[in-house]
Amino acid sequence: MNGEPESRLSRIGKAAGCLRVWLILIPVIFVILLGLTQFLPGGRRGFSDWVQPLLFLFTVSLAAATALVAVWVAGRWVCRWHVLKRVFVGGGCLIVLMALFYAEEDWRGWRAWNQFKLEWEAKGEKLNLASLVPPQVPEHQNFALTPIVFTSYGQILTREGKLIPAERRDESFVVRMRMPITLNVPGPTNWAGDRVRGTLSRLEGWQRYYRELAGSADDFPVTAQAQSPAADVLLALSKYDGVLQELRAACQMPYSRYPLNYDSESPFMIHLPHLAVLKSCAVMLQLRSLAELQLSQPDKALEDVRLGLQLVQLMLQPVWEGLAEHKWSDAQLAAVEAELAKLDFPAAWATSMKSELGAQADELEHLLRQRDGFDELQGLINFAGNNTKVRLPDKWVARLVPKGWFYQNEYRCARLMADYCIPLADASQGTFSPAVARRGAETLAADGTGPFSLAAGLIMPVLNNAAPKFAYGQASVDLARTALALERCRLARGAFPESLDALAPQFVVKVPHDVIGGGPLQYSRVLYSIGWNEKDDGGEAAFDKGGAVDIQKGDWVWRRTGKAE
Numbered sequence: 256m257n258g259e260p261e262s263r264l265s266r267i268g269k270a271a272g273c274l275r276v277w278l279i280l281i282p283v284i285f286v287i288l289l290g291l292t293q294f295l296p297g298g299r300r301g302f303s304d305w306v307q308p309l310l311f312l313f314t315v316s317l318a319a320a321t322a323l324v325a326v327w328v329a330g331r332w333v334c335r336w337h338v339l340k341r342v343f344v345g346g347g348c349l350i351v352l353m354a355l356f357y358a359e360e361d362w363r364g365w366r367a368w369n370q371f372k373l374e375w376e377a378k379g380e381k382l383n384l385a386s387l388v389p390p391q392v393p394e395h396q397n398f399a400l401t402p403i404v405f406t407s408y409g410q411i412l413t414r415e416g417k418l419i420p421a422e423r424r425d426e427s428f429v430v431r432m433r434m435p436i437t438l439n440v441p442g443p444t445n446w447a448g449d450r451v452r453g454t455l456s457r458l459e460g461w462q463r464y465y466r467e468l469a470g471s472a473d474d475f476p477v478t479a480q481a482q483s484p485a486a487d488v489l490l491a492l493s494k495y496d497g498v499l500q501e502l503r504a505a506c507q508m509p510y511s512r513y514p515l516n517y518d519s520e521s522p523f524m525i526h527l528p529h530l531a532v533l534k535s536c537a538v539m540l541q542l543r544s545l546a547e548l549q550l551s552q553p554d555k556a557l558e559d560v561r562l563g564l565q566l567v568q569l570m571l572q573p574v575w576e577g578l579a580e581h582k583w584s585d586a587q588l589a590a591v592e593a594e595l596a597k598l599d600f601p602a603a604w605a606t607s608m609k610s611e612l613g614a615q616a617d618e619l620e621h622l623l624r625q626r627d628g629f630d631e632l633q634g635l636i637n638f639a640g641n642n643t644k645v646r647l648p649d650k651w652v653a654r655l656v657p658k659g660w661f662y663q664n665e666y667r668c669a670r671l672m673a674d675y676c677i678p679l680a681d682a683s684q685g686t687f688s689p690a691v692a693r694r695g696a697e698t699l700a701a702d703g704t705g706p707f708s709l710a711a712g713l714i715m716p717v718l719n720n721a722a723p724k725f726a727y728g729q730a731s732v733d734l735a736r737t738a739l740a741l742e743r744c745r746l747a748r749g750a751f752p753e754s755l756d757a758l759a760p761q762f763v764v765k766v767p768h769d770v771i772g773g774g775p776l777q778y779s780r781v782l783y784s785i786g787w788n789e790k791d792d793g794g795e796a797a798f799d800k801g802g803a804v805d806i807q808k809g810d811w812v813w814r815r816t817g818k819a820e
Contacts, residue, residue, distance in 0.1 A: 364659025416514035485549035600729035733767035734813035
């Protein structure tokens with residue numbers, strides 16, 4: 256009968272004890288904080304300076320005393336046996352459930368990924384980058400190991416492909432293969448021709464630029480009196496004649512295999528320092544060949560175009576301008592066509608995408624082992640300008656992710672690449688399929704941005720943007736080859752033919768087809784492909800707000816004269 260009043264009295268007594276402890280702790284903590292603050296260097300000394308600090312210290316003391324009493328009460332409650340038993344049983348159940356969750360997710364992800372691997376390898380394909388690395392070639396026959404080409408990457412990589420640590424790199428290393436057409440001062444604008452619009456290049460701006468630089472450090476050579484714009488440009492670029500001579504000799508090598516750091520644990524961190532240097536060479540060669548054409552030196556322009564095509568595919572504007580002004584001879588036209596015929600973008604796409612598939616599998620395996628690599632990978636993505644909204648988890652979150660989720664990411668990304676990305680190019684037919692690319696993008700969008708689709712959300716948009724660029728590259732090459740054959744026909748017969756069928760086999764072995772859909776190229780007032788939108792827009796190209804060709808819209812055009820038609 257008296258149990259309930261006693262229980263209430265006991266609770267009241269405990270509450271009173273807690274209150275006494277709390278009231279004692281407040282002044283004790285306050286005095287301690289006051290003493291520490293008073294003796295700290297720069298502490299307050301005048302009474303008027305202490306009004307606000309005292310209020311703050313009192314507030315902190317109240318909070319600290321309350322927290323300490325709460326911890327003490329909670330500790331006494333937890334230490335009771337029946338509470339401990341419930342905590343242990345509940346904690347044990349939670350641990351078992353978490354273990355089952357991790358085991359199930361790991362098994363489910365591992366099973367999906369390994370089933371895909373078996374399916375892929377049954378086709379004779381490999382799922383690692385090492386199996387796709389170019390084989391070694393004889394060093395004395397390797398273009399990439401010649402002294403001049405070595406300068407394009409030698410500051411960062413050794414001849415064996417070992418990465419040189421940043422602190423050990425030679426700051427005085429000279430990249431002789433880099434041939435900039437400008438110094439620190441920006442070059443002229445609005446000078447470049449545009450084969451899509453049918454405009455020729457204007458070199459007057461470059462002439463003024465080089466003459467105004469005369470007398471500055473490391474300037475370009477100029478004459479005392481101005482010559483023609485093309486002559487002044489060609490003289491300025493003659494500073495690279497010695498380097499070009501070495502580069503032409505290097506291009507006689509039968510093989511080219513760059514010693515990249517393929518053994519990097521993270522395939523996405525493989526350095527490619529030579530790419531920017533190669534592009535600078537091609538930019539210089541393009542300007543140089545344009546000047547040579549304007550000086551009626553097509554033989555020299557041909558040499559520079561062929562050299563540029565061996566480095567990168569950035570030399571079609573000089574080819575077009577030579578056609579527009581009828582500067583090329585029949586032999587020169589045939590030589591340029593033979594160089595262009597070597598380019599096969601659909602086959603290059605297939606090889607690139609299989610390498611990408613192996614690289615992304617290796618990268619996710621690396622992240623599974625080294626989960627701190629998420630920060631580094633996110634930095635690389637941001638640097639590359641990937642505008643996707645997907646963000647990788649922080650490394651401390653990544654450490655808690657089940658292994659199976661990594662396998663699920665490998666599987667989802669690989670499945671999208673195998674079903675939509677790789678098949679959008681048919682190397683045997685020499686075509687690209689925008690419809691397949693669209694279905695892949697729709698599937699990715701339907702998949703959402705959950706934890707299983709992080710890798711696909713980061714990688715696939717980049718590849719989807721690359722696909723039309725590959726297709727446009729092949730279409731441009733095919734249009735150029737056809738235009739070269741048309742010019743050869745005009746030289747031989749005095750007029751352009753009524754149909755492209757008249758070109759083969761005399762002027763071209765086989766007339767190129769449209770890389771989109773595989774049908775014939777359109778031949779009317781302009782020569783064109785129907786483009787990525789798979790729609791015949793009557794030979795009208797589309798342009799973005801910046802004035803550049805929008806390869807997602809409109810037709811892909813090659814004009815047949817130097818004037819817009």
